[in-house]
Amino acid sequence: MRRSLRSVRGPPSAPPVESLAPLGWFDAAWYNPIMITFKNVTKEYPPKTHALAGVSFRIEAGEFVSITGQSGSGKSTVAKLIFAEEKPTSGHIHIGDWDISNIRHSDIPILRRQIGVVFQDFKLLPKKTAFENVAFALEVAGESSKRIRDVVPHVLKIVGLGEKGGRYPRQLSGGEQQRVSIARALVHRPKIIVADEPTGNLDAITAREIIELFTRINDFGTTIVLVTHDRDIVNGLHRRVITLREGKVASDAEKGKYLLA
């Protein structure tokens, strides 16, 4: 199903963001987003930190969900469990029909092709250009140089950096660097994007542009899990909000607000 895109709002300084639709990136016939299920998930870090205690929720395919809560409430732990950087101490996590609670090390790359990950600090390689940073994600996955030449300009265009592939991270603004990292997260056409505090290093206007980009990616069916403690962002989204408090789900609200003072 194709949906028309809303026009992009934003200040005139905003980099141009191409409409995703004509780029044909997410609307291939086979493209099915998948759901994420946490069943009674507990995570303990030795010796005795209970980062999560009995967390259950289901994120439907194609949803845009914010995970919020104060520092230390367990948000990043939820993110790490979804992309299998950590394993739960008990309970079950399903990505689609796949129970990843005890995922084998050798299967982690297969999972990571379905999940794009975005971090607060961008994690770009400083000695590689924007193009090379994105290309690197394909190289390590063993993709051919022809495929790399096809895909990289495509995803850079999606994030509005079609003209800046030759720049090094130090020659890009924070918002542009985050766009490069989002482009890198898109290279395998992920079914899920998990973003842990992606706007934490950005000013408010740039943050809004990055969130707008996520909503546009979500418009094409990609499930988005946005971890953020930023109340303005959560309240501006009018989407589902799961609030954690001390490792438990304190509330789970459709079109929610960040209620904590």
Ligand SMILES: Nc1ncnc2c1ncn2[C@@H]1O[C@H](COP(=O)(O)OP(=O)(O)O)[C@@H](O)[C@H]1O
């Ligand atoms: N690798 C770790 N080892 C020990 N404790 C950890 C580790 N990672 C997180 N924690 C602890 O788990 C709790 C939840 O952390 P985290 O999920 O990072 O919270 P948030 O992202 O909401 O700030 C905190 O008490 C934190 O100190």
Ligand SMILES: [Mg+2]
């Ligand atoms: Mg965190």
